[in-house]
Amino acid sequence: MSRPGPFQRNPFILVLCALALAWSAPVLAAESLQQVLKRRGLSQQDLLAAAKTYVPTGERDEFLAFASGGQSGHVIVYGVPSMRILKYIAVFTPEPWQGYGFEEESKAVLAQGRINGRDITWGDVHHPAPSETNGDYDGKYLFVNDKANPRLAVIDLHDFETKQIVVNPIFQSEHGGAFVSENTEWVLEPAQYAAPLGGEYQPLERFNEEYRGGLTYWKFNREKGRLEPENSFSIELPPYSQDLSDFGKGASSGWSFTNSFCSERYVGGIERGRPPFEAGCSAKDTDYLHVVNWRKAAQVAAAGKTEMINGHPVITIETAIDEGLVFLIPEPKSPHGIDVSPDGKYLIVSGKLDTHTSVFEWAKVKALIDAKDFAGKDPYGLPILDMKKSLHTQVQLGLGPLHTQFDPQAGIAYTSLYVDSMVARWDYLKGELLDRLPIHYNIGHLMTMHGDTVKPRGKYLVSLNKLAIDRFNPVGPLHPQSHQLVDIGGSKMQLLYDMPLPLGEPHYAVAIEAGLLKPRIRYKSGTNTRTGEISPHKTRAGEERIERDGKRVTIHGTLIRSHITPEIIEVDEGDEVTIYLTNLERAQDQTHGFTVGKYNVHGSFEPGETASVKFVADTPGVYPYYCTEFCSALHLEMQGYLLVKPKGYKAKVGDLMPKEEYGQADYEKQVATNVATQATIDEVVAFITSQDYKAHPEVVALVEDATDQLGRAAEAKKKTEIEAGAERWHSATLWAGQWWQYQVKAADIGLRAKNILEEHGATGRP
Ligand code: RUQ
Ligand code: CUA
Numbered sequence: 001m002s003r004p005g006p007f008q009r010n011p012f013i014l015v016l017c018a019l020a021l022a023w024s025a026p027v028l029a030a031e032s033l034q035q036v037l038k039r040r041g042l043s044q045q046d047l048l049a050a051a052k053t054y055v056p057t058g059e060r061d062e063f064l065a066f067a068s069g070g071q072s073g074h075v076i077v078y079g080v081p082s083m084r085i086l087k088y089i090a091v092f093t094p095e096p097w098q099g100y101g102f103e104e105e106s107k108a109v110l111a112q113g114r115i116n117g118r119d120i121t122w123g124d125v126h127h128p129a130p131s132e133t134n135g136d137y138d139g140k141y142l143f144v145n146d147k148a149n150p151r152l153a154v155i156d157l158h159d160f161e162t163k164q165i166v167v168n169p170i171f172q173s174e175h176g177g178a179f180v181s182e183n184t185e186w187v188l189e190p191a192q193y194a195a196p197l198g199g200e201y202q203p204l205e206r207f208n209e210e211y212r213g214g215l216t217y218w219k220f221n222r223e224k225g226r227l228e229p230e231n232s233f234s235i236e237l238p239p240y241s242q243d244l245s246d247f248g249k250g251a252s253s254g255w256s257f258t259n260s261f262c263s264e265r266y267v268g269g270i271e272r273g274r275p276p277f278e279a280g281c282s283a284k285d286t287d288y289l290h291v292v293n294w295r296k297a298a299q300v301a302a303a304g305k306t307e308m309i310n311g312h313p314v315i316t317i318e319t320a321i322d323e324g325l326v327f328l329i330p331e332p333k334s335p336h337g338i339d340v341s342p343d344g345k346y347l348i349v350s351g352k353l354d355t356h357t358s359v360f361e362w363a364k365v366k367a368l369i370d371a372k373d374f375a376g377k378d379p380y381g382l383p384i385l386d387m388k389k390s391l392h393t394q395v396q397l398g399l400g401p402l403h404t405q406f407d408p409q410a411g412i413a414y415t416s417l418y419v420d421s422m423v424a425r426w427d428y429l430k431g432e433l434l435d436r437l438p439i440h441y442n443i444g445h446l447m448t449m450h451g452d453t454v455k456p457r458g459k460y461l462v463s464l465n466k467l468a469i470d471r472f473n474p475v476g477p478l479h480p481q482s483h484q485l486v487d488i489g490g491s492k493m494q495l496l497y498d499m500p501l502p503l504g505e506p507h508y509a510v511a512i513e514a515g516l517l518k519p520r521i522r523y524k525s526g527t528n529t530r531t532g533e534i535s536p537h538k539t540r541a542g543e544e545r546i547e548r549d550g551k552r553v554t555i556h557g558t559l560i561r562s563h564i565t566p567e568i569i570e571v572d573e574g575d576e577v578t579i580y581l582t583n584l585e586r587a588q589d590q591t592h593g594f595t596v597g598k599y600n601v602h603g604s605f606e607p608g609e610t611a612s613v614k615f616v617a618d619t620p621g622v623y624p625y626y627c628t629e630f631c632s633a634l635h636l637e638m639q640g641y642l643l644v645k646p647k648g649y650k651a652k653v654g655d656l657m658p659k660e661e662y663g664q665a666d667y668e669k670q671v672a673t674n675v676a677t678q679a680t681i682d683e684v685v686a687f688i689t690s691q692d693y694k695a696h697p698e699v700v701a702l703v704e705d706a707t708d709q710l711g712r713a714a715e716a717k718k719k720t721e722i723e724a725g726a727e728r729w730h731s732a733t734l735w736a737g738q739w740w741q742y743q744v745k746a747a748d749i750g751l752r753a754k755n756i757l758e759e760h761g762a763t764g765r766p
Contacts, residue, residue, distance in 0.1 A: 049496040052487055055082040058759070063449050063511040065462065066128045066142055067483070072504030073123035075144055075155065080449070080460050080511055083485055083499040091153045091162045092123025092146050099593075099604035100162070103611040104578075105530040113151050113165035124148040126507040127244075129178040129187070130157075131222075135249045135342075135454035139516030141225060143178035143187050150174040152189055152218060156225055159520055159606075161529055164226050168216055169312035170197040170234055176245040176258060180220075182454075186294065187218040187227060188247065190258050194239030194265075198309040204267050208379070213237040214314070215245075215258060217294060217301075225532070233301035233313045235320055238380045239265055240288055241281075244337050244403075247294075249454055250344030252362045254295035257347055259335045263287040282353055286330035286387070288378070289338065289349060291365060297325045317380050327369055328378055330387040332356055337403035337445075341413075342454045346392060346428055350401030350415060357401045357415055359428045361392035393431035397424040402444060403508075405451030407488065408458040414451075414488070416443040416463065423463055423486065425493060437493040439484060442466040445508045448488065457513065461486040461493070464506055472500045481505055521588045521701065523608030535610035537580035541565075552576045553617075559592040559605055560584040561709075561745055562634035564627060570643045573620045577642075582610040587705035587749065588698065593628030596642050602628065620646035633748070634741065662733035667724060670736040674717075677743045681710075684750035691757045702753040706746045713742035 031039070037047065055061055061079025064086070069076050073093030078085045092113060094101025101110050101121070113120055123146035131141035142155040150168035155161065168174060168189060176190035194211040196202045202210035219231035240260035248255035266280030274280075297315060300306075300323050306313035320326040332351025339348045347360040368374070368385045375386040400419030407413065411429035421442050425435040445464045449457035468482035480500035487494040523529060526538025539556040544565040547554045553575045558565050559582070571577055583592055583605035594603045594613065601613045627638035693699045716739035723732035 053081045053485060053497045062514055064514055064517060065509050065511040067506035067509035068125040068128050068144060069503050070505030070507060071124055073125060075128060076501060076503060076506060081485060083497055087160060089155055089160050091144060094121060096602050097604060099602060099611060102602045104614055105528050105611045109162055109165060109530050113167060115149055115167055120149045126175060127178055128508060128510050129180045130510055130512055131184040132180050132182055135182040137450055137453055137512045137516060139512055145174060145177035145189060147175050152178055154227060157517055159529060163530060166227050166229055169310045172199060176243055179245050179247055181247045182249050182253060184220050184222060187220055188245055188256055189216045190242040190245050192241060194241060207239060207267050208265055211239040213239050213242045233306060235297055235315045236317050238378060246338050246340045248340055248344050252340060252344040256292045256294045257338045258290040259331055259338045259349060260287050261334045282334050285333055287333055287335060288328040289331040291327040291329060293325050321381050326382055328382050328384045329390050332358055339404040342406050342456060348404045348428060352400055352402060355396050355399055356394040357397050358394045359392040360390050365390045395426060395431045397426055397433055398422055403446055405446055405448040406456040408456050414446055414448060414461055416446045418442055435493055437486060439463045439465060440471055441469055447509045447511055449511045459489050461488045462509060464509060471498050522586055525608045526582055526610045527608055529609050538610050539582040541584055555579045557581045558584050561632035562638045564638055564640050567640040571617045572645050573647045575617045577617050578612055578614045580610060580612040581605055583607055586708060588701050590631060591629050592631055595628050596623050596625040598623060617644045620644045660730045662730045664729045667729050667733045667736060670733055674736060674740050674743060681743060681747050681750060684754055688753055693757060696756060699753045699756050702749050706749040709742050709746035713739050716742055
């Protein structure tokens, strides 16, 4: 065993060396701003754009965007205006860094999304929807959908983790979803490609009779933070390929709106010589906007006027007609988005194949419904309202209009023009086009800040582009996705920044004011983060144990800088091993990872979290395990051995530490180091306590952590003294080393706290 010399052991000496090196470096003249602009070929306009997006080091963004991660099955979180990616939230797809789908606790969440007994390990995530209070984002929850395998997931924004996945009980696919009602009582998931409800087989020849679309309204329990399948219901609809939706608000509260395409009910078959779907599904000039009285529908469902399909209550088309729940309005063909204005008075629909964007007026629609003034009935008997009588205006914005978002200024909206590759700013009250900005290329959705709520914040717009083509350095035929940041604060829109997203296609994104998000930094010790409950396997320091019950070996262990307890696990070939680990840390950002090599085992343990990994030790051998996060100076030493003994192996184990290498002199040297270190710690503590550190929550957290570490140092000191008292110098020296380890951690944390206090003094930021 080689002992580190004083230069490796004392962090303060290291810092001094680094400073000395910096002083001796050659001095270069600093470049002026003009010189940098010239060298990099930047214009004044570029400089202005940079100044609008640049977030100085240590500072934070104004908004957090949550973008669907498309085929990745994740959600992407980034800051606006810096466009810095902050997190990928694993939702439908396993993600090893977060332990998602590797730890038993998160496997249980993914297992909720099994369909027909099959694990579905990916998702096609399209539309995120934040929870709302009175029609505005409240920063508490986020809902996302999976188009391919009709499912919804609930992400808790208290910790940015996926807590629940529900499988749609009657659809074969969906697209619209998730959309939330003004107070998040309901989360709407509309079907997409029509199919027999409940999943049974029916030949395509029976399309009109047996295939159906529909809307599922999931009840959300805010206290529990979970969707309640037992209190949810659906409405059966004709096979019109229902699509995006929006909840009414304000004037249109209690109603929801869903558009559709292929109301032609065309069934393709290009290989049979029939015109393909794309021709048959765009033959008519109009499709149907579905206008739904959800508040009444919920009462109808609660009264039991439903049919059960797969144990799920469904309001039939017949009942919907009898109770006056669903009305149709012709809308320009192949529309994509339906967006309700912040006051709930206007419904904006764009037909992809029509140059018009149509503004329907809720008061007119409602008057027609109330007067039962119908223009006709669809083949299923649903009442149709007259399109012209429902319209406020139609505006020519450009080619391929898709989605609309709103501005704080009344009447101002932004609509994406897919074919033209532009964003249009326009006034939907006056029916006037105001400005257009070229986009690169083929914009799909767009997002303004809180842009689909009752209170849009304006400032920025992000264009979610379908193609990147030549915008970034080439990385092969599969290009990154591309988001462009646009300044909408002035009278002319200004393009500020291109951001590549190399994860999957983000369809929609929402941006929430950063101040509304208050995620926790640690869990209550022993929390199963996926259920929110304290795990029965929570383990405190000193309670670590290895237990055997027949072939089942259960380990209760702990993680703390910089050791895993236990450090040696011995099992027999074929044993079923479960390892529960509790991260004892309380400090911010002190996550530990855990893996046992070659057993496909990994976990991520945030401060306070208890989670577990499980495997059958079917291959004998020696398996190092270790912490996978560089958590501390002695992170590499955060290790252990799993020994899997072959069947029939007879143990001949001797003393693990037979050598007596260190004597009294080593012991005294170590103690002298510790005493010197303590003096430095005392200085740092004196500095911190001389400041008004309680005004800085981050510093308070660090001080708590440092106090923890010093408590552990005191315990190790006691053990040291017992060993020294018995003149067991070797063991006493090692315990003195452990005492020093805790001191170093405390000093490290103390210095971090000191830095923060000094920096805050300099920047004046609270
Ligand atoms: S998508 S580009 Cu919402 Cu799934 Cu529209
Ligand atoms: Cu814990 Cu590395």
